[in-house]
Amino acid sequence: MARKKITPVEIKNNNRKQIYDYIYKHGKVSQNDIAAALRLSRPTIATNVAELEEDGLIFKDGQQDSDQIGRKAAAYSIAADYRIAIGVELTGHHIKVIPVDLYGRKLSRTVWNETFINTDEYYSKACSCIKEVIDSLDVSDERILGVGIAMQGLVSPDGNTIIYGKIMNCTGVTIDKFTEHLNYRCTFIHDPEGAALSELWASPELNSAVYLSMSEHLGGAMIVNRNVFRGRSGHSATFEHIQIDPNGKQCYCGKKGCFETVLSMKALLDGREADEFFDAVRSGSEPEKAKWQEYLKNLAIMIDGIHLVNDIDYILGGHLAPYFTEEDIKILYDNIRRICPFEEEDGYIKISKMPSHNINIGAALPYIKEFLDNPDNLRPERSEQQ
Numbered sequence: 001m002a003r004k005k006i007t008p009v010e011i012k013n014n015n016r017k018q019i020y021d022y023i024y025k026h027g028k029v030s031q032n033d034i035a036a037a038l039r040l041s042r043p044t045i046a047t048n049v050a051e052l053e054e055d056g057l058i059f060k061d062g063q064q065d066s067d068q069i070g071r072k073a074a075a076y077s078i079a080a081d082y083r084i085a086i087g088v089e090l091t092g093h094h095i096k097v098i099p100v101d102l103y104g105r106k107l108s109r110t111v112w113n114e115t116f117i118n119t120d121e122y123y124s125k126a127c128s129c130i131k132e133v134i135d136s137l138d139v140s141d142e143r144i145l146g147v148g149i150a151m152q153g154l155v156s157p158d159g160n161t162i163i164y165g166k167i168m169n170c171t172g173v174t175i176d177k178f179t180e181h182l183n184y185r186c187t188f189i190h191d192p193e194g195a196a197l198s199e200l201w202a203s204p205e206l207n208s209a210v211y212l213s214m215s216e217h218l219g220g221a222m223i224v225n226r227n228v229f230r231g232r233s234g235h236s237a238t239f240e241h242i243q244i245d246p247n248g249k250q251c252y253c254g255k256k257g258c259f260e261t262v263l264s265m266k267a268l269l270d271g272r273e274a275d276e277f278f279d280a281v282r283s284g285s286e287p288e289k290a291k292w293q294e295y296l297k298n299l300a301i302m303i304d305g306i307h308l309v310n311d312i313d314y315i316l317g318g319h320l321a322p323y324f325t326e327e328d329i330k331i332l333y334d335n336i337r338r339i340c341p342f343e344e345e346d347g348y349i350k351i352s353k354m355p356s357h358n359i360n361i362g363a364a365l366p367y368i369k370e371f372l373d374n375p376d377n378l379r380p381e382r383s384e385q386q
């Protein structure tokens with residue numbers, strides 16, 4: 001079998017990417033540092049560093065001591081805003097827009113109080129909000145990688161259609177509602193998937209896990225080998241609609257007694273503020289304590305059920321996650337131990353590392369990841385000269 005020949009351009013691209021990745025990972029590095037870490041010749045490093053700098057991908061970021069006494073060497077860092085992606089979250093009452101840089105860092109955050117209605121007027125308004133944020137960045141259009149739009153709805157695998165949007169009554173909405181106003185790539189993202197992508201970004205050691213998003217509504221995402229598993233038609237990990245009680249409360253999906261009706265914040269708080277509810281729980285008020293214990297019992301049933309299927313870690317995320325104490329997690333393990341047929345070490349339940357703005361940032365991250373993964377993106381001006 002003939003092996004595919006690597007062309008000189010590919011070798012050059014790979015060298016460039018290795019150098020860029022090293023600077024990205026370590027920051028403020030000199031050519032000496034790069035030479036010590038990578039198996040590349042000095043001239044190769046010098047040429048690539050010069051080109052990366054000329055193209056604006058990296059910049060001179062101060063100086064470093066060199067091995068020659070009395071001489072300083074230039075240090076380089078990547079230009080984190082060389083490309084920017086926009087994360088948008090549309091909820092029942094808000095439009096939130098966060099641009100993020102190549103490190104997945106939030107550049108700003110703007111929120112509009114705007115009630116969601118599935119009309120052209122609403123989408124036009126949402127797009128003008130997005131445009132306003134992009135304009136405020138004052139960068140050329142090619143620096144905007146794309147706009148990720150997170151919504152409370154299931155999304156088709158291609159990211160172009162909301163295939164199930166009962167909470168927001170937006171089933172069937174297509175991405176052209178946005179692309180007709182915005183001259184950028186746009187894609188929908190199911191909100192817990194955005195949260196899971198943020199979690200992956202913040203946790204390089206994370207491999208596979210179930211992400212539970214416990215916010216006003218319950219949601220989930222399955223992380224498998226550092227990817228979010230979407231399933232055949234886009235409804236993977238919709239744990240919220242597993243029925244726990246056929247005679248339970250009505251769920252928005254039409255069924256009764258889904259986990260949504262006992263484990264969403266809406267079900268737990270019943271209109272109260274989370275801070276106030278947990279103040280009551282922690283100060284020992286009986287009705288709230290009993291309600292919280294009941295919640296931890298039901299959560300144990302759900303975690304145990306899913307854990308029997310996949311035997312991986314659990315990340316508790318969403319707006320409820322920061323309220324969990326160590327004691328709550330201990331109770332959760334005890335509850336699970338009572339119903340699980342297997343003896344198991346604790347340690348598989350974790351609290352989210354990205355409690356704030358995770359859905360917005362996660363909606364932008366696929367564009368950042370795509371940019372960083374493709375070596376061709378690192379030679380913008382030179383691609384025609386092949």
Ligand SMILES: [Zn+2]
Pocket residue numbers: 240241242251252253254255258260
């Ligand atoms: Zn349901």
